[in-house]
Amino acid sequence: MSVNALQVPVDRKPEETAKAVEILKTRFNERCQTSAAIREQHGHTTTWLPNQMPDAVVFAHTTEEVSEAVKVCADLGVPIIAFGAGSSLEGHVNAPGGGVCIDLSQMNEILSVNPEDLDCVVQAGVTRNQINEYIRDTGLFFPIDPGADASLGGMAATRASGTNAVRYGTMKDVVLGLTVVMADGSIVKTGGRAKKSSAGYDLTRLMIGSEGTLGIITELTIRLFGLPEAISAATAAFPDVESACNAVILTIQSGLPIARIEMMDELQVSAVNAYSKLSLKEAPTLIVEFHGSENGVKEQVELFGEIAGEFGAEDFQWAVRPEERTKLWEARHNAYWAGRGLRPGWDGLSTDVCVPISMLAECVVDTQKDIAENGLVAPIVGHVGDGNFHVLALCDSSDAAQREATEAFVSRLNKRAIAMGGTCTGEHGVGQGKMRYMRLEHGNGVDVMAAIKRSLDPQNIMNPGKVVAIEG
Numbered sequence: 171m172s173v174n175a176l177q178v179p180v181d182r183k184p185e186e187t188a189k190a191v192e193i194l195k196t197r198f199n200e201r202c203q204t205s206a207a208i209r210e211q212h213g214h215t216t217t218w219l220p221n222q223m224p225d226a227v228v229f230a231h232t233t234e235e236v237s238e239a240v241k242v243c244a245d246l247g248v249p250i251i252a253f254g255a256g257s258s259l260e261g262h263v264n265a266p267g268g269g270v271c272i273d274l275s276q277m278n279e280i281l282s283v284n285p286e287d288l289d290c291v292v293q294a295g296v297t298r299n300q301i302n303e304y305i306r307d308t309g310l311f312f313p314i315d316p317g318a319d320a321s322l323g324g325m326a327a328t329r330a331s332g333t334n335a336v337r338y339g340t341m342k343d344v345v346l347g348l349t350v351v352m353a354d355g356s357i358v359k360t361g362g363r364a365k366k367s368s369a370g371y372d373l374t375r376l377m378i379g380s381e382g383t384l385g386i387i388t389e390l391t392i393r394l395f396g397l398p399e400a401i402s403a404a405t406a407a408f409p410d411v412e413s414a415c416n417a418v419i420l421t422i423q424s425g426l427p428i429a430r431i432e433m434m435d436e437l438q439v440s441a442v443n444a445y446s447k448l449s450l451k452e453a454p455t456l457i458v459e460f461h462g463s464e465n466g467v468k469e470q471v472e473l474f475g476e477i478a479g480e481f482g483a484e485d486f487q488w489a490v491r492p493e494e495r496t497k498l499w500e501a502r503h504n505a506y507w508a509g510r511g512l513r514p515g516w517d518g519l520s521t522d523v524c525v526p527i528s529m530l531a532e533c534v535v536d537t538q539k540d541i542a543e544n545g546l547v548a549p550i551v552g553h554v555g556d557g558n559f560h561v562l563a564l565c566d567s568s569d570a571a572q573r574e575a576t577e578a579f580v581s582r583l584n585k586r587a588i589a590m591g592g593t594c595t596g597e598h599g600v601g602q603g604k605m606r607y608m609r610l611e612h613g614n615g616v617d618v619m620a621a622i623k624r625s626l627d628p629q630n631i632m633n634p635g636k637v638v639a640i641e642g
Contacts, residue, residue, distance in 0.1 A: 180267030241355030254324030260601030294323025329379035336555030398461035415531035438549035445508035446501035523587035524596025558596035
């Protein structure tokens with residue numbers, strides 16, 4: 171099923187690839203795998219984009235090993251695809267031209283923690299849960315939380331964000347520096363541990379969000395934050411999604427320093443209740459969380475209650491104890507799987523858009539109308555404090571008419587967001603699935619991106635067929 175993906179042709183080089191795999195097998199032994207099961211796993215995508223397997227998978231342990239593998243592929247012009255935790259949603263790890271997948275999941279060492287400077291240095295395979303467990307006793311935490319236990323390298327490559335972004339920002343805001351293996355195998359260090367710099371081009375930000383098309387991120391220097399003294403979370407039900415969105419808009423415009431503010435429409439709440447055994451009122455619902463001092467959190471809670479009340483909020487449920495908050499946020503993070511449970515056996519297309527906060531209510535309402543008018547099953551959930559929301563469009567792929575209607579809906583959703591001054595993806599990234607909307611969103615900026623790609627990767631071997639269309 172195409173899901174509107176722009177399938178860019180990528181040349182296969184069977185002889186060169188076979189030679190590269192032979193060299194890599196000699197160098198990496200059992201850490202270079204060619205079994206069909208492992209290759210299929212590394213062509214995996216959690217949406218319905220077709221699986222496109224690499225020819226081999228190399229499990230790297232160090233930056234130098236990644237460099238060695240890239241040099242072998244570069245010498246022979248063989249495609250290279252970086253792989254972290256495999257949690258991407260837009261076909262980022264597919265191998266349309268075959269080639270070699272470099273799996274960084276075993277590069278999971280925490281190299282240094284500097285509590286006094288609020289930063290640490292990690293290998294790319296370290297996951298967000300791993301780093302937070304490691305630094306728990308320091309009184310610090312890493313706030314970027316996309317839901318899945320993604321690798322930090324992959325999170326940087328896709329410019330991930332998540333539930334905490336409304337207060338702590340996205341990966342572009344918390345990465346200070348990177349170590350990157352370039353397309354020729356050279357090793358480049360960008361940025362450093364200083365909190366700011368005016369020295370030259372911002373290569374760190376160039377690599378963040380490049381999705382492995384310019385280089386492979388192997389190490390990161392990331393910012394850490396102090397654990398708040400007090401945390402309080404709550405859910406509030408609203409009469410309709412417009413009221414819920416308007417409450418979000420006023421909350422943000424009022425400058426209330428909220429840490430998390432998530433929305434689920436009534437269908438998503440129903441799915442979450444069934445999947446996570448909750449008893450939320452089946453109505454459009456906001457999940458909020460406040461961080462700060464005891465008095466600060468109390469004041470934030472009161473102010474939000476007043477704002478929510480203006481828009482008809484009711485059925486407030488507070489989760490103050492850690493175990494209650496954990497259960498609530500686990501349910502939110504499992505929204506994708508809960509949504510899939512609405513139609514077992516159907517495919518699930520998880521897509522996202524982001525709009526200016528003032529346009530949030532209009533965009534979500536119009537999207538709900540579009541879903542209803544076309545008879546689709548598509549729950550909505552979102553990091554609405556950023557104007558970002560997700561739609562899980564469920565579809566029986568054996569029904570051609572239903573498939574066509576679903577794809578048309580996804581296209582309208584992306585175009586709707588862009589027309590409102592937004593973007594076709596707030597955090598999923600481009601991969602293959604969003605490529606066709608890049609020109610509409612960026613215009614001639616796509617040509618600039620393509621020029622950068624050609625300059626840094628003249629052979630087009632770094633994750634080819636993704637983000638921008640480069641033939642070859």
